[in-house]
Amino acid sequence: MSALSNSRFLKMNGLGNEITVLDLRGTSLLVSAEEARAIAADPRSRFDQLMVLHDPVTPGTDAFMRIYNTDGSESGACGNGTRCVAWAMVADPVMSRLVGNGLVLETKAGLLPVERVSDTVFTVDMGPPRLAWNEIPLRDPYPDTRAIAVETRLAEAPELQRPSAVSMGNPHAIFWVKDAQAYDLRAIGPKLEHDPVFPERANISLAQVVDPGHVVLRVWERGAGLTRACGSAACATLVAGVRKGLTDRRATLSLPGGDLLIEWRETDDHVLMTGPTELEHEGAFSPALFKGAA
Numbered sequence: 385m386s387a388l389s390n391s392r393f394l395k396m397n398g399l400g401n402e403i404t405v406l407d408l409r410g411t412s413l414l415v416s417a418e419e420a421r422a423i424a425a426d427p428r429s430r431f432d433q434l435m436v437l438h439d440p441v442t443p444g445t446d447a448f449m450r451i452y453n454t455d456g457s458e459s460g461a462c463g464n465g466t467r468c469v470a471w472a473m474v475a476d477p478v479m480s481r482l483v484g485n486g487l488v489l490e491t492k493a494g495l496l497p498v499e500r501v502s503d504t505v506f507t508v509d510m511g512p513p514r515l516a517w518n519e520i521p522l523r524d525p526y527p528d529t530r531a532i533a534v535e536t537r538l539a540e541a542p543e544l545q546r547p548s549a550v551s552m553g554n555p556h557a558i559f560w561v562k563d564a565q566a567y568d569l570r571a572i573g574p575k576l577e578h579d580p581v582f583p584e585r586a587n588i589s590l591a592q593v594v595d596p597g598h599v600v601l602r603v604w605e606r607g608a609g610l611t612r613a614c615g616s617a618a619c620a621t622l623v624a625g626v627r628k629g630l631t632d633r634r635a636t637l638s639l640p641g642g643d644l645l646i647e648w649r650e651t652d653d654h655v656l657m658t659g660p661t662e663l664e665h666e667g668a669f670s671p672a673l674f675k676g677a678a
């Protein structure tokens with residue numbers, strides 16, 4: 385039987401990006417890829433990302449987070465999930481241990497200070513973007529990652545060849561398009577995600593600049609597929625837009641699930657993401673869920 389059987393979880397979302405939060409602080413348990421896939425397969429705990437809280441590692445932080453995709457792979461960043469975790473840590477009667485509205489979360493990619501703006505709205509300091517080819521990572525040593533070249537040739541979209549590449553703690557490729565709705569992202573996303581120029585795969589964005597303060601964005605997520613929103617992709621897109629002279633340093637990113645306000649702060653190079661969270665329900669993992677999962 386899995387040690388996770390009967391563990392309490394929160395089913396949340398950030399702009400429709402489906403997030404399940406599991407608190408393993410005070411234990412030495414780790415979620416395996418098989419267990420993550422089993423949790424994702426149950427409609428009650430279904431997620432785009434599973435956010436797992438562990439005891440803090442770096443002094444001054446409030447928790448360490450491990451982030452799982454539906455396929456069981458792990459990511460270094462999840463903007464929408466980070467807001468959901470922040471809500472849980474300040475507002476959930478069982479998980480909250482904090483007084484005040486600010487906290488610092490940590491992932492394998494770095495520290496994420498979070499501030500509560502209102503009941504359910506949070507601003508996450510997503511840190512500085514990583515723009516060097518080997519930090520993203522890309523297979524080839526590009527001196528300039530504002531426009532790279534993918535190898536995939538799409539019969540249905542031959543123009544999708546020269547994305548911008550950015551890491552926000554996880555790899556993003558941003559294709560600049562006239563009309564983000566004009567593409568079958570479910571069909572082309574998996575091909576671009578696995579393009580050989582991305583050794584760790586990539587989250588794939590279609591970005592349509594409406595004006596310098598507004599971008600329409602659709603995202604195919606690495607390891608999770610088509611989602612209603614992706615916070616780190618919104619941050620990566622704003623950064624790439626500024627670098628290409630297409631957007632202001634502060635802009636609204638409209639995703640299928642709603643809007644995020646993103647700012648790339650000039651003073652310290654950090655990217656700030658502001659958006660909502662929603663609690664859907666809580667539950668406990670049924671032991672039957674983990675049959676066959678290690």
Ligand SMILES: N[C@H](CCC[C@H](N)C(=O)O)C(=O)O
Nearest residue numbers: 459462463464554614615616
């Ligand atoms: N939904 C998340 C990003 C998930 C990224 C994940 N699919 C990866 O493998 O990097 C967000 O709001 O930032």
